[in-house]
Every structure is written in C-alpha cells, then in structure tokens.
Amino acid sequence: MNYADIILIAPEISMALLASIIIIVDLFSSNKKLLAPLSLTGLLAPLCFCIMVRDNPSIGFNGTVKVDDFSVFFKYVIILATGLVILSSTTYAKRFDKHQGEYYSLILLSATGMMLLTSAIELITIYIALELTALPTAALAAFIREKKSAESGVKFLILSAVSSAVLLYGMVLIYGFTGTTYLSEIGTVIANHLSTSGQVTDNGILLFSVILITAGFGFKISAVPFQMWAPDVYEGAPTPITGFLSVASKAAGFAIILRILYTVFENETLSSDWASMMAVLSAISMSVGNLIAIKQNNIKRMLAYSTIAQAGYIMVGLAAMAGNTTLNTSGPVGILVYLAGYTFTNLAAFAVITAVSEDSGDDSIDSFAGLIKKSPTLAVIMTVSMISLIGIPPTIGFMAKIYLFGAAVETNLTWLAIVGVVNSVVSAYYYLRVVKTMFIDSPDEKHEIHPNLGVLSASVIAISGTVFFGFFPKPIIELARDAINTLIG
C-alpha cells in the first residue's frame, strides 16, 4: 500500500470520513439542522476525487481495486443518488430527533460500500464491499422504530444474509475451480480451460457458480425470482431510503454483475448460456413486476413492483451481451444509460412521495388525489417522472428504453424486445393511474401543500435531469460508452 493506492480509493475514503464527521458533529452539536447541509457539502469531496482519479485509471491494493471509467461512471451515479436522497430527507429526518446524525452517516456509509463495490475486482473485496453496502441499509430500513419499519429492516437483513451466503458459495466454487480470487486471473484460467476442453457442459460447476452468483446479485437488483423482499422492505422503510434502495443499490448491483460477467465469464461458449438465462429472467421480471403493480394501492409498494419490472428492462441489456461473435457493446451501454436515467426519474418520484406523505401521513395512492390543486409543481414533477418510467418522450426514460431494446434487436433478441414493449404498455396503466389521481380526482381536504426547500429542490433537480437528458442524451451515452470500452477493453 502506498500513496498512489490511497489516491485510488480517495472517493471512498472521503465518503467514509464524511460519515464519521457527521457522527462527531452530531455528538457535540445540538443543532441538528447543520447535518444535512454538512453532508451535502461534504459530498463534493468524493465527487472531486472521482473527477481526479478518472484521469489516471489504474489498479491498486495488490490488484484488488481498479479505478476506470466504468467504476467512475457508477460512482457519479451513486454520489448523485446520495445527494438527492439526503436533500429530500431534510424535513423527513426531523422525526428521528436525536438520531438524525446516524441516519445521514448510515446513508453515507452505505454509499461508501456501493462505491467500493464498483471498483472491486477481487472476490473477497467484492464480498466486503457488498456487506458494507447491505448492513447500513438494513439499519436504515428499520429506522422508524415501528412495526412495519422493523419488519422491513429484519426482512432485509435476513434475506440479504441468505443472498450473501448463496453468493459466497458461488464464489467458493469458482475459487475451487480456478485457485484464485482475482477476477482477471479467474477469467484467464477459465478461458484456458475452455480452449482445451471446449465444452461447458462437462463443467457444470462453472455454470452452477454463474447461477449462484446471479442469484446472489439478483437479490441486490430485485430481479424475479429474488424479489420477494422488495415490496415489504420498500413499504416499511423511510421513504427517502426506499428511493435510495431502488436506485443506488440497484446501480451498484448492476455494476458488479457487469464487471464479473465481462471479466470472468465473457467467454463465448459461456456467455451464450448466461445470456439466455438473463433473457428469461428479464422477461419474467418485467412481466411479474408490472402485472402485480397494477393492483397496488400503496404508492411505495407500487413503485417496489415497478422497480422489479425496471430491473427486468435493465436486464435486457445483460441478455443482449452475447449473440454475435464479437461482443456487442450497445447492451451494456444501454444498461448504464438506463441506470443513470432511472436515478433521476425515480428519485424525483420519491421526493414527491416524501413531500406528499409528510402532509397526508400515509402512502396510499389516494393521498395524491387532486395534487394538481394542492401543489401544481409537485404534481407536474410526478407526472413527468411517471411518463419517464413508462418510456414516453421527451424524457430520459424513453431514450434509455429505445437504446436497450435496440440492443436486444441488434443481438437477435427480438422476442425479448417485444416482451419489453408490451410490458411498457401494461405499465402505462398503473403509472397513469397515479397521474389520473393527481389531475382528476378531487382532494379530500382543501388545503395546499408547501413542500420545504430540500425536498422541492431535490425533485426539481432530478426532474430537470430527466427532461434535459430526454432531449439531449448524448453526454450520458458518451460517458457510458467510454465506461463500457474500458470494461471490455
């Protein structure tokens, strides 16, 4: 370990330091109002370090951590998500009274884990980063100290442990097979092995480990059939945390899946197998998520199922990886574009939900009735965000979906693209139900909602991103393309 290594993970270090500073300030200061602005300003440090390390990509810590355009792209997304979540928590967190410091620092710690995860290129490091991500999130999910929230936290903790165990088992199998924990070496060993034996079926163990690893990460990204936790946890957790889970956690999950699949299992004989597995999972995820979302009456539960469906759309990009002899890049590029867009879109929605539930005290879709009269700004923001989730222009959701489905068509997965577009139609029904409730139903009580500055600015920033990149997606696409090029090399 030397100076260069420290610089390499400076974003993570500064993020962890920030978390500690928040706790210390919380300990000595009785003015809790300072915490959110402090966290937000503090986020500039990891952001600056990200921009700094992006210029000289390298590997450090004895080959366990790699900083490249790919990991930096995800770090941007995670920092963005963290910032928006903290911003929309400013009023919400007041209910935690003396524990506000812990709340913010747990978010920051979890973000640290996610950022580390995107850089990790060694199995044990990956595992540690993953646990660092999960444990603070479990605590955050249980933060409200009432029955539902506690259930949410415990459920997340247990299922996350189970999925980690499954993941570990997959990693152990790989280690047993190749004798190394470094992703690049594992990739080489597997490639050599396959070039001599030529058949995967002889080595069911490889495929089995792919399946176990997919299962482990499938939990993170809440893909069917590993989605069971999502609705309950989403419903019980504090609203901003639900947003955080649905966006940042998912981004980190996809980052590490892409990293592993590309560096370890990119081999053609293997990739055709896992690509078809991803295709099937993707189709099931979006169908199940969308169909169940239709009958939800709680907005957070609805968005939980929507997030499962969205995971399905994103997995189209994983499935579209293979198919040609040369690996196709538009699939993974589409994933990155979609995740960035989803971050803006979904966090805008959750910021609005935070503001509305603050007022109404519950999370039912009915509490949105007549929002256009109570607060036109929030209603318009929510509408744009729903439209983006459906994939209707002029939003980033539209552009990202086109990109992903285009990748599917390019790789001969037209059937999957068809499943995708039909699912978008189904999803239009329940997303527009929210819009309809806001614009047409009359509010139960006549008063106005005045969202506070934090949550309002969070939603405005998020929706501006959604619309701006809906018109001009080029910057995101180019960043994503650079990222994928460094990943595939």
Added chain:
Amino acid sequence: MEIPGILSIAIFLPFISAVIVAVFLTGKAARGFAVIASALELVVTGYIFVAHRQNGYDFSERITSWFPDSFPVQYFLSVDGISAPLILLTGLLGIVAIFASWNITERTKEHFMWLLLLQGAVIGVFTSMDFLLFFLFWELELIPMFFLISIWGTGRKEYSAMKFLIFTILGSAFMLIGILVIFAGTGTFDMTRISEALPSSNLIMPVGILFLFMSIGFAVKLPVFPLHTWLPDAHTDAPTAASVMLAGVLLKMGGYGLLRVSAGMFPDQLEKYAWVLALLGVINIIYGAAITIRQTDLKRLIAYSSVSHMGFVLLGLSAMGGVTSHLAMTGAALQMFTHGTITGLLFLTIGFIYERTHTRHIPDLGGLARRMPIFTVSFVVAGLASLGLPGTSGFVSEITIFLGAFPAFKLATIIAAFGVVLTAAYILWMIQRSMFGPERERFAQIGDATAVQVIPIGLLIVSIIGVGIYPAFVSDVFTEGITQMLNMTGAN
C-alpha cells in the same frame, strides 16, 4: 424566399406558446394568447404549404450531432408533397380547436396548454424524416390527448382516455420494434434512405412480419377494423376541441404512416397484401356505415362515420402496384385532408349545439333550424360534404379513390360504392331528425352562433367548398409527393 428553420418554428411555436400559457397566463389571457399563437401557426403552416406548392421547397433541416455516431438519430425535418397538405390541415384545425374551446371555464389555461402541445407534436410527426424522431413525436401526442379527454370530457371519460392511450401505445410498441429492426438491418434511421437500403439489407425477421409490425401501429390510429373500438369511446367522451383534433389530424397520422412507411418503404409487401387492404377497407366502409345508422348520439354517430370514411383510405392504398396506383393513392391522401376538414366541422358544430341544448341524443333534438340558422347551415354543408355531394371536397376525394381502385379491385370498389349510399342515409337522417322537424318548446330560448364561433365555422366551410371547386390546389401537391415516392420505390 425559402425561410430557413421554418419547420422547427412550426413545431416549437406551439410548444413554446404552451409553456408560456402554462407558466405566465391564466383565464382569458391564456385564451387570447392561444388564439394569437395558433393564428401565427396557421400563417406558418400556410406559408410552408404554399411555398412548397409554388416553389417545391423542402425546407430540410438536419442536425446530425444530436446522438453519437453509433446510434445515428438525427434531428431531420423536411416536407414533401405528402406531408405539406397535412401540415396545413394541422395548422387549420389547430386554430379551429382553440376557437372550439372558447367557452371552457374549468382549468382554462391547462386546456389551451395541452391543445398547443398536441398541435406541435402532430406537426412534428408530419415533418420528421428521421424514424426515431418520428416515433418520438408520435408518442408525444399521447399525453396531451389523454389529459384532454380525461379532464374535460364527458361520460366515461377516464375509461375512454385510458382506452385510447393503451390502444395507441400498444400499436406503437410494435412500430418501435419495427423501427429498431430496420435500424439493425440498414444502420440508418433516415427515412429518405430506408426505402433504398431496405431491399438489400440483412433483416433479422421476415420482411412480411416487419411490414405487419409497422402497419399495426398505423392501423390502430387510422383505425382499421378490428382495431377501431377505441375510437367511438374516445370521440364520444372527448371535449369538442379534442374531438376535432382527434378526428381531424390524429387519425391522419395513421393514414400518413401507411402512405409514407407501409407504401413508401415496403411497396412489394403492400402489393402482395393489397387484397387484405381492400378487404379491410370494404369492411371498414360497410361495417362502419351500418353501425353508424344505428347511433342516436350525435358524436358517436360521427365517430363511427369516421371509421367508415377511413376505409376509403385503405381502399385507395390497395391499388398499389396497379396502373392507377397514382390516382388511387392521391385519392387516399386527399380523403385524409377532406375528411379532416369535414369531420372537424361536424364535431365543431355538434360541440356548439351541445353547449346550448345540453344533449346530443338525437330523439331529444329537432326543430333547431329556425333557432340556429348558422349552425344549421354549417351542419348541412359538412353533412353534404361528408356524403360526397359534388361541389364539396368529399366528392372529389371519394370519386378519385373509386376511379383509382376500380381497375385493381372491381368487386371491392362496387361494394364500397354502396357505402356512399349508406352514408347518405345516415347523414340525411341525422340532419333531418336533429335540425328540422317541429320546434320544441324547451329549445325556445336558445340562440345561434356568436361572432367568435362563426370564425372557425367559416374557415372550415371555405376550405370544404374551396377544395370541392378547385381540388387541384391540394391534390396537385399530393400527386407530386406520391409520384416522387412511387418513383423512388421503383414500383412504378
């Protein structure tokens, strides 16, 4: 003089006006501003049409740096003979729709905002020459219409709005797959290059299926039997302005797509399945007309008559490949234009009458002619044009289609001609029962059109009679566009 960027102005003038209305204005100020904006838009679209007609300008605009090179979506706008009249139609009905909503009191500014957004999106559809841009505008039009129906509609408005949206979006979902498949095969979204590139490209699905995918999206919009069921609901429950736009220009997007994409890019497929088109066209015409006769709600009646009239567009397209295909397709295109103005006027008049009588149920109406002579005149003119009376634009387009389609499908054309008889029956019966007959006591107090309402009625009557007397004003442009398209596809 060719004004550069005029197409962008035509698209963004309504958009920007909508934003201004939404952010700065309320009530009557919003209405006044919307009138000015749509009048300007009419001038712009009129200029585009006339300049194209006189000088053949195509006003091309192209920005290629919008997307990365690997995904070459361009901001590419252009007009040709097929789109220029439809752009004019959109400008015309745009201002009519604004006048039609003159008396909206509930959430006024929102109403005008959505109308302007809708108009901009439709202009975008007709001017885009990049396939993805085309699709973007195609989808963009959904949300304004959804809100227009579900907020200001009547009856089961929310159900109808959702049905409209789900049907259209399902159709466009398949269209999107088609666009992506075409891109995967040809490597371009440029609509002017696809028809050349397509035959030699390596498609990942049979071209017949691709043709079907593309056409379904347009067929829903037109609408083609059996995908038409959203239309009567949406039309009946929509507010007047939305009905005018829906029947006047939104259906034309379907016909435009069939012409531009199905015929322009897949001429062989269209020729191969021409009999299907002819068959569906005849079903549309006869089935639509037969159902129309049974309707007692004025708006529902006109809605079903639209299904019938759009059947003529299909019949015109089915002559593809034959010696008279130019004629038939010009007729089809002209039918879209004339139906837009005629049905626009019908819905407009019905909307105004409904404002006064508060009922659209035909048996409850009657004897209105003496109370409201202006509305009666406009209703009669539109009705007679709708049944194809010589001297009105409806006659010109239908006779052209018959002449063009007859050599290709004799039996189908003969059957379709009976549709005209049915049309005459329901139109005359409708006018007779609703406007004439003994005066009713409860309508004794109602009055005729106000000065403001005369403006849109006058605009549409002039265009109906004008095209009826001098059809070449519009049809020349269509003929030029269609000839150019057919030459390019080599189907000539």
